Amino acid sequence: MVAGASEGLGAAFAAELAARGMNLVLLARRGHLLAEVAEELTGRHGIEVRCVVADLADPAFVEQLASAASGLDVGVVIYNAAFAPLGPFLDNSEPGITEAVDVNVRGPMLAVQALVPAMCDRGRGAVVLMSSLSGLQGTPHIAVYAASKAFNTHLAESLWYELRSHGIDVVACCAGAMPTPGYLKNFGKKVPGMLSPQEAARRTLDALGRGPRFVPGTVNRMTAVLMGRLLSRRSAVRVIGRSTGDVT
Numbered sequence: 001m002v003a004g005a006s007e008g009l010g011a012a013f014a015a016e017l018a019a020r021g022m023n024l025v026l027l028a029r030r031g032h033l034l035a036e037v038a039e040e041l042t043g044r045h046g047i048e049v050r051c052v053v054a055d056l057a058d059p060a061f062v063e064q065l066a067s068a069a070s071g072l073d074v075g076v077v078i079y080n081a082a083f084a085p086l087g088p089f090l091d092n093s094e095p096g097i098t099e100a101v102d103v104n105v106r107g108p109m110l111a112v113q114a115l116v117p118a119m120c121d122r123g124r125g126a127v128v129l130m131s132s133l134s135g136l137q138g139t140p141h142i143a144v145y146a147a148s149k150a151f152n153t154h155l156a157e158s159l160w161y162e163l164r165s166h167g168i169d170v171v172a173c174c175a176g177a178m179p180t181p182g183y184l185k186n187f188g189k190k191v192p193g194m195l196s197p198q199e200a201a202r203r204t205l206d207a208l209g210r211g212p213r214f215v216p217g218t219v220n221r222m223t224a225v226l227m228g229r230l231l232s233r234r235s236a237v238r239v240i241g242r243s244t245g246d247v248t
């Protein structure tokens with residue numbers, strides 16, 4: 001199951017899982033894009049796809065997801081969708097902040113609680129929660145998003161420990177920038193060491209079973225070490241702020 005699968009990294013996760021022979025439950029708001037992804041993957045890999053047109057900001061998505069997944073042995077849960085209010089925090093609108101909390105924070109918890117108990121009963125499965133290098137330190141002008149990504153990293157790490165005795169592996173994918181439609185619309189610029197969404201998806205799935213936190217890409221891993229371990233918090237926030245402080 002991929003939540004946020006109509007384009008970008010989510011569609012890349014779907015394609016990578018399909019290439020590994022897995023049937024899919026794909027969720028997003030734009031049904032026509034989901035249908036295109038589903039048609040391409042069924043045609044290319046001979047798998048089955050169920051599409052769920054739902055808004056992850058609405059907690060009712062859980063019932064739609066549970067109904068689409070009924071009768072299936074869901075083995076992998078990927079919570080990929082996210083919303084990022086941009087610009088100075090004091091200028092962020094209340095609806096934008098609420099959407100980020102609903103989609104980025106409440107959504108992954110509800111999805112895990114809906115689908116993972118059955119995986120525990122079967123004694124196997126995997127969960128990927130999408131985080132970001134932005135979540136390793138405060139990120140000015142992307143503050144709510146960065147805080148929500150830190151939340152996902154910590155949630156995944158906690159669940160990695162809690163669920164491993166049930167046979168479930170959990171990983172937080174702390175991705176760096178990727179040229180997805182969402183990224184290109186908001187930021188437009190390419191940065192050194194960028195992975196394609198396809199490469200990031202492939203490496204993240206390969207990283208399952210290798211620990212609770214994964215940073216895809218060598219340059220991104222070096223960045224994570226610099227920002228998370230070598231620099232003081234003050235310096236790390238200043239460095240990132242020089243790059244994101246003009247985001248509006």
Ligand SMILES: NC(=O)c1ccc[n+]([C@@H]2O[C@H](COP(=O)([O-])OP(=O)(O)OC[C@H]3O[C@@H](n4cnc5c(N)ncnc54)[C@H](OP(=O)(O)O)[C@@H]3O)[C@@H](O)[C@H]2O)c1
Pocket residue numbers: 003004005006007008009010011027028029030031033054055056057079080081082083103130131132133174175176177178179180181182183
């Ligand atoms: N791209 C990057 O540079 C980058 C870097 C680090 C981390 N990440 C993380 O990687 C993940 C994917 O990023 P991306 O750039 O591929 O995002 P994206 O291009 O903006 O795509 C987001 C996907 O999530 C879906 N989605 C968003 N809000 C939704 C909602 N309320 N309900 C249902 N579906 C929703 C979108 O589909 P619909 O619009 O059709 O609903 C789309 O399929 C995110 O968690 C992001 O934080 C991205």
